[in-house]
Amino acid sequence: MKNIYIIAFSFVLLLSSCSEDYLDLDSSTSQSMDAVNTLDDVEMLLHGAYNILSDNDYYNNGYLARSDVRADDMLSLSSSRLGTENRYQYTPEKCTSGMWSVPYTAIRQANRVLNHLEAIEAVSESDVTMKNSMKGQALTIRALAHFDLCRMFGLPYSHNGGSSLGVPIITTILDWDAKKERNTVKEVYEQVINDLTIAIPLMDTEVTDGYINHWAAKTILARVYLYKEDNALAYSTAKDIIDNSPYELVSRDKYVDSWADDYTSESIFSISNTLTDNGGLESIGNYADPDGYYIFAATKKLTLIFDDADIRKELLYDDYRTYKYDVQGRVLKFPGKGNTKDKIVAAWEEGKTLSNPSYTSNTPVFRLSELYLIAAEAAIKEADPVNATLYLNKIVERADPTATVAEADIDLDRILLERRKEFVSEGHRFFDLTRNKLNIDRPRLTKRQSSSVPKFIDWNYYKIVYPIPISERNANPNLIQNPDY
């Protein structure tokens, strides 16, 4: 009978050895909200927000390339990737939902950061500075995301004074079943300006490569004012940055190679990509790379707008293969870390590939050059050709010292032409046209261009704004669809 007891005992032992907390397990790659207690913890969440900005549907590709292929200078060599945008084939059923969802992911993350910061008391001076700076960055990211969404899904402010529908403004953490309505463009702009106005004084005026600082927030503000046609404020904000920030325009002789650098003297904010952490094959660099996917290419027509002496023409790199459509080739703005044009040409001639692929390039989001052209555009709109000429020529002469524009020759078209040349493949052109009520004209140079690519887009065409994706409207019927979709 002794054995019975031994066995019965071991049964009991087995039963009791497993208590309830045996079933409490935590993920190895994640932490719960309770684990976020210090400013250092929050800093990692702030990096999460930057990580979302660098998404391929956001600044590492989508928000730039998909905008450019809707305009006249860049085109898609694929019917799928970028093709939908290039051909204006998007519909509520068939569109890139990431354009809608990713900025909202960034907004949620920014709101998380703001909530956590709220709960942490900063005592020491360095903690207060750090807390303020993080709050400023989170607010700026939130503002940027709202502004970007509004550019994509709401009509330009200038079309009707912001009275059409923009996007829902989100400043809190929403429950999963929340169904928010769209705010007007005007309301979104007000929210953006409000966030930025709070954020700007909280942040550093030093250069902070790869991060948003005082000047980056101000740059967004200048751009917002320009889009809003608050030209005086756009002008004064841009002038403030030009006059007071530590940034300087890259010189002519360094201009072409500066694109191989991570940061230049005029990088106000660039998305940081590293050799191991980058957008990979689906990023804009690889899309533009003839050794990569090569579906984001400049049109042949683009070469015609540059004078030969213009340093920026150097960035238009001839395609070495015969492509039958209107393709010029690559714009060398995402060459890969350290890959200067010389290196790229040499590698091509030797049939080699460079060790840092094109997707390792940082993605410039705000450059000082933009402020000069914002100042110029705002000035001309305020009927101030003197200052318009002054700021325009800084950019014109940097590219070609002999091409100075006379005050008598300056007008909005001339300034937009300069923006076109300066910012090709950086995601500006489409908005420069539509917000100024200009049509998109893209004649074909060769006959056999696919007929699916529309040659002319009226500035008032309903597809200059994206549709709200059908999946989103199914989940949230309170969202009113854009007109005519």
Place this chain on the structure above:
Amino acid sequence: MLMKKRNFVILRMALLSVFFTFFFAQVNAQDRIITGNVIAAQDGLSLPGVSVVVKGTTNGASTDIDGNYSIKLNTSGGVLVFSSIGMKTQEIIIGRSNVINVSLEIDSKDLDEVMIVAYGTTKKTSFTGSAATVKTKDISRIPVSSFEKSLTGLVSGLSVSNSSGQPGSSTSVRIRGMGSFSAGNNPLYVIDGIPVSSSDMSTLNPGDIEALTVLKDAAAASLYGSRAANGVILITTKQGKAGKAKFNLKASMGFSDFATDNFENVNGEDYLTLLNESMVNAGMDADEIADELEDNGWEEPAGGFVDWKDELFRTGVTKNLEFSASGGNKKTKFYISANVFDQTGIAEYSDLTRYTGRINLTHNVNDKFRIGVNMVNAKTIRNYQSGGSSYSNPFYFLSRKAWPTETPYDENGELREVLHGNSYNIVREYELNEQSTEIYRSTTSAWAEYELTEGLTAKTTAYYDWINNDELDYSSPNSRAGRKSHGSMENTNRKRIMATSSSILTYDKTFSEKHHINVLAGFEVESSKSSYYRAYGKNIPSEEIKVLSTASDPAGVSGSESEKRLISYLSRFNYDYANKYYLSTSIRRDGSSKLGTNERWANFWSLSGSYRLSEEEFMKNLTFIDNLKLRASYGTSGNLPSSYYGYQQLYSYTGSYNSVPAGIDSQYENQDLTWEKNHNLSLAAEFSFLTKFSGSVEYFKRKTSDLLVSVPISRVTGFGSTMQNIGEMENKGFEIELRSENINTDNFRWATSFNITHVKNKVVKLYNNEPISGTTSIKIEGQPYYTFYLKPWAGVNVDNGKPQWYVVDEEGNYEYETNADGKEVKKITNDYGDTNQMIAGSPDPDFFGGLTNTLSYKGLELSFLFNFAVGGKIWYSSGYKSWRDGASSTSYSFQKDQLDRWQKPGDVAAHPQRIWDRDDDSAAYSTRFLFDNDFIRLKNISLAYSFPKSLTNKAKLSSLKVYLQATNLLTWSEQDLCDPEQAYSGRTTFEIPNTKTITFGVELGF
């Protein structure tokens, strides 16, 4: 079938004999000793474990492994009773001779087949649940890497889908439909009593399987609680038998090819014809056409047009070699086996090699205490090509990209680097690159069993399973894929460790002869831990070196681990009265680490009963009825969410920004996350009559509530979806199984078995009752989970060759108009945008099943299995790329089916007029790509010959068999585009389709 029954019998006999011998070993010296030998009348083979008893006494003996017995008599005469389960009992009057040899007849009336069920064994007659046993003989010769692949058509209610014809690819099994959206639909696999992961079945040598049982209803499966929602497959491996050691050697070799034509491309001449035609139709002039042809190199290559199928595919070869030895004595028994399985796939550079070794040992320490251990070690090495729409998937390339005008080799006979559209030349990539996995698995299960008192047994089992995967993804510096990185390699190591401990008490007792109870109580703990780490390096100096240390750029690392745990208490109570009434009830309480504290614990239960009408006195007169049994069961089982930490709010730290770790809000907290609950009802009648026919008819209804549904939520929240327990789904249907011994004479035997299943799946409830619609499918209440949702194709306009669709309003109803004859007809449009999606059918078949015939004449046996499915639809997923009617000709290949196109007014054609660069959505999603998918297939056929004893004895062999076996030999299918057996979703994929295999094999016993 009879052979199989014998295996069970022998197993049981061996156990019994040990028992008997023990009890009767102490018998005192007696007057007279009778000896003899017992054989089976059927085949003359000796029968071990036959009980030999002097009638009316307790004096008895049993036969040894060679069928010999010896019994001492107290009296001078009497009657000897020879009995053995599965055999007709024989009584022989003891005469003058001291040698009595007996040959026992098989009792075909005997239904007391022993079956393996949850936590034990039972007699088939007394079982109250729904379970099916699979004869291992039916599957042991099918040359598959993993046994589930061979279950098709054998068991009612069970369907099998191979994701791919590549060696070692995974298999999905569904028992009685599907009960979950997201928590998995594969059954639970239990090997020798221990639940194991359903993946990696390829490390199990099918030759080691002794018995397979499929548990289908709540009564059979509920005891497995939270994991039993999708049914259970029990696997028992072979154990040794006392007696002379037996050795078996099996060897086979087979050859494979595509089972059917799949999305065949046009030949070169037709290719050029179609191109030209499309350009002419688009109004291009001769110069433009010439330019276009030249630009794309569209002309016959110097060496003739290319058939890419030949470049990418080959005849697959499967080789299998198995060796096993078993035996032992009364105390210790062993079974050991070794197996080498080697398969080269039909795609170049795809193969699988598996080595397994097993030792199963049992030892009786004394008459109460038994211990045992099962150990397996396996190693699988697999080379494969990517699937899906990866550039390196050969089937994708073949059916989507290949041009007959393009050769893989250039003028100098060198492999080209790139093909049209800058796509990689995969023939070259295959030569240079490598994707492989090595799996090591070591499984140990040790148990001890002690009989505490008569009828009360305690058994405790410890199980440890260790799986280690080493994966290599290598791109040569000279390949296109590796060119940019100067060669890259990624090494991934995955490890999974599963540990289980189980302690079970059982009590078995018969009271007053007629009341029999069996009670079980148990406790189990399980932990499963997975981890991986991965390293990625670039810049590799040479082709020859494939180790990470030589990569000069260490380009990335990652790794993580995750764990789940389960604690269970379980209990079962069985009662039966006079072999007539049976009652069974079970309860199990499970606690899982995957759920929050609110919902962590849940109870699962079942109640079932059966009634053997045929045991009633009034039925005894109906002698033609051998058995008639009614049974019913109801119960619950569960399904856990697949996510390990799904209930927690989390910041995920897998990303970084600017080389700083980045934490990203990754999911909503949901403390109410809980199990999916299955409620199973099963009603059945089992019957057998005239000793020839038997079968069962069964109705089942399986309702899943608290279904985990990924609810699409407004993206404005920052997330696209969240998991909620809100759905309901239902599967109901019936199963019929019929078996018939058509002819059963001494030399000739013909048996047929047939099964058919009808399952109707229906989504009952969704979040807010809102349908979840996609571009081609919809989940909507009242319709099956897989429901196609498409614009209806109205064919090609006979007059102008344009595509047409029926006009459907936003509610999905046809619109009608009055035609010229004044008739109401469906409205038709040329504009794809003018119409809407509608419910267009489901891939679920109305009926599926199998028909097996086995014919044997002396040593020769022919067996063949047809499987079939009727009423499902198949969606040709990639039609919108491959049937473009002239659009995107520079990107895609043309399929043969496209030849049936409109060319002139009056043509009734399947496909529109071919127009270069058309943009009228002719190939947009519509029912144009949806087809009926009825089929019948000769799944397996085998012809085997057993050499007669007289010959084998001369060769000192105990048995010798040769066989020829073929899989998927013939297929009759409603649609002729592709293989009819596809994924459950009814969507064609780019996975390599089913293959047909012809195998020759030899089996030796000595």
